[in-house]
Amino acid sequence: MDSGEAVVSFFDDFEDQVTFVDAAGNYTYANEATTRVIGFDPEELVGQDLLAYVHPEDTRHVEKMLCDGPRRNHADATLIEYRHRRPDGTWEWVETRVAGAPTAGDEFVLVSRRMDDSTSISCETEILEDLRTLASVTEEVLYLVSGDWEETYFVNDSVEEIFGVTQDAIYEHPLEVIAAVRPEDVVAVTDNMERNSKGETTTTEVRVNPQNGYQTWIESKTIPVMDNGEVVMNAGFVRNITERKEREMHLVVMDNLLRHTLRNKLNVVLGLAETLKGEHSDNNSPAVIKSVSNELLEAADKHRQVIKLLIDPPAETPTRVDTIVEQAIEYAHDQYPNGEISLTQTGESTTKLSSVAFPVVKELLENGLKHSKSEAPSISLSVSEFGDTIEFQIVDEAPPFPTNEKAILEGLHDIESDPLRHSTGSGLWLVYWCLSFADGTVSLERQDNGNRVTVRFPSVEVETTLGSAGL
Numbered sequence: 001m002d003s004g005e006a007v008v009s010f011f012d013d014f015e016d017q018v019t020f021v022d023a024a025g026n027y028t029y030a031n032e033a034t035t036r037v038i039g040f041d042p043e044e045l046v047g048q049d050l051l052a053y054v055h056p057e058d059t060r061h062v063e064k065m066l067c068d069g070p071r072r073n074h075a076d077a078t079l080i081e082y083r084h085r086r087p088d089g090t091w092e093w094v095e096t097r098v099a100g101a102p103t104a105g106d107e108f109v110l111v112s113r114r115m116d117d118s119t120s121i122s123c124e125t126e127i128l129e130d131l132r133t134l135a136s137v138t139e140e141v142l143y144l145v146s147g148d149w150e151e152t153y154f155v156n157d158s159v160e161e162i163f164g165v166t167q168d169a170i171y172e173h174p175l176e177v178i179a180a181v182r183p184e185d186v187v188a189v190t191d192n193m194e195r196n197s198k199g200e201t202t203t204t205e206v207r208v209n210p211q212n213g214y215q216t217w218i219e220s221k222t223i224p225v226m227d228n229g230e231v232v233m234n235a236g237f238v239r240n241i242t243e244r245k246e247r248e249m250h251l252v253v254m255d256n257l258l259r260h261t262l263r264n265k266l267n268v269v270l271g272l273a274e275t276l277k278g279e280h281s282d283n284n285s286p287a288v289i290k291s292v293s294n295e296l297l298e299a300a301d302k303h304r305q306v307i308k309l310l311i312d313p314p315a316e317t318p319t320r321v322d323t324i325v326e327q328a329i330e331y332a333h334d335q336y337p338n339g340e341i342s343l344t345q346t347g348e349s350t351t352k353l354s355s356v357a358f359p360v361v362k363e364l365l366e367n368g369l370k371h372s373k374s375e376a377p378s379i380s381l382s383v384s385e386f387g388d389t390i391e392f393q394i395v396d397e398a399p400p401f402p403t404n405e406k407a408i409l410e411g412l413h414d415i416e417s418d419p420l421r422h423s424t425g426s427g428l429w430l431v432y433w434c435l436s437f438a439d440g441t442v443s444l445e446r447q448d449n450g451n452r453v454t455v456r457f458p459s460v461e462v463e464t465t466l467g468s469a470g471l
Contacts, residue, residue: 347385
């Protein structure tokens, strides 16, 4: 594959439309995404005048961009919105980032998407000939390295946010990025690099960034650039797919819980029901059936909460700390009337947190009371304020968290390699995802007679929205 073919192959995997327009306003290139965005096959546009496809009311706006567009620096970019004609004569509103044309004869680079596109949009970028231009309009990592991976020709500053490694470190040595890969995934990365050296294009999904505990999932595609049968360069891009992986993990968790936890409990119910039909039924069977059925209903309710949280994330509703605490304690008392909850609170009770802090505190209080061996379990809840952070500390009398339960809370549970070792319920998964949505953190500590669980949430203002960071 020569350099020209590599560029075309690279662009064809982009989700956004990438086109080149020369100084005269004519299309000189269009990638495969053009068909999805505006309906035209790429070859239908090449050689055509861009303005001939722009809505008359928007022509002046686009024409001005072509005349006065970003000329000061090749890395500058302009964002414009206009209507582009479709093959059937209707109009498609597009949002376009424009870069390039510092001198006559140069090309503009247009990266476009439909304004009503509901998919996760990320600006795609050019590589090789105009890599620095398109790098100015993307959040993804773009790189161009030598065929032997010994020299970095280009990498943009997104590498630090995604990998936790500085640009300077990658420029000094491309293989420095391997140190940012989750140890268990390193072999997959090095194997693909060997395949690249043989001229193979590779795509891989791995976890990176030791600074956040390798919680960032990436998709990386590398295309070797050949010259006379030899790999002279490796061009590639990396996109953050953490949100997608979270959704996939959610589906696996729900599948495991439904197939194992709920089915096992239903088998108990059905077995005891069958016993009651016999002549020598166990007198205690009805009580056991009632208990197991209640557990089943409780689990189903939490499953629904998790599904609702992940499929339809809640809008931000700032809630006072004292309201969260009061409601969480009230709920725990209703569920476990024999339990005792002591409260210690410092700081401003009127400080507001994300509303998803409530199910976190509620679930942790309930978990501590539920698993205590005492007939009259006690638990302590302390609430403290440290600057813009609110800390909830729950100390219980329960046995240690099982290893897999602890891993769930700390975001370390490996669903892919160990799908059957699952939590007995979805309460802790609910805690995990609520913390994720609210940019919260959790830490666990075993004490002499129980567990100390500490969760922290950033305080929020009325206008803020939920984040998507991991634990």
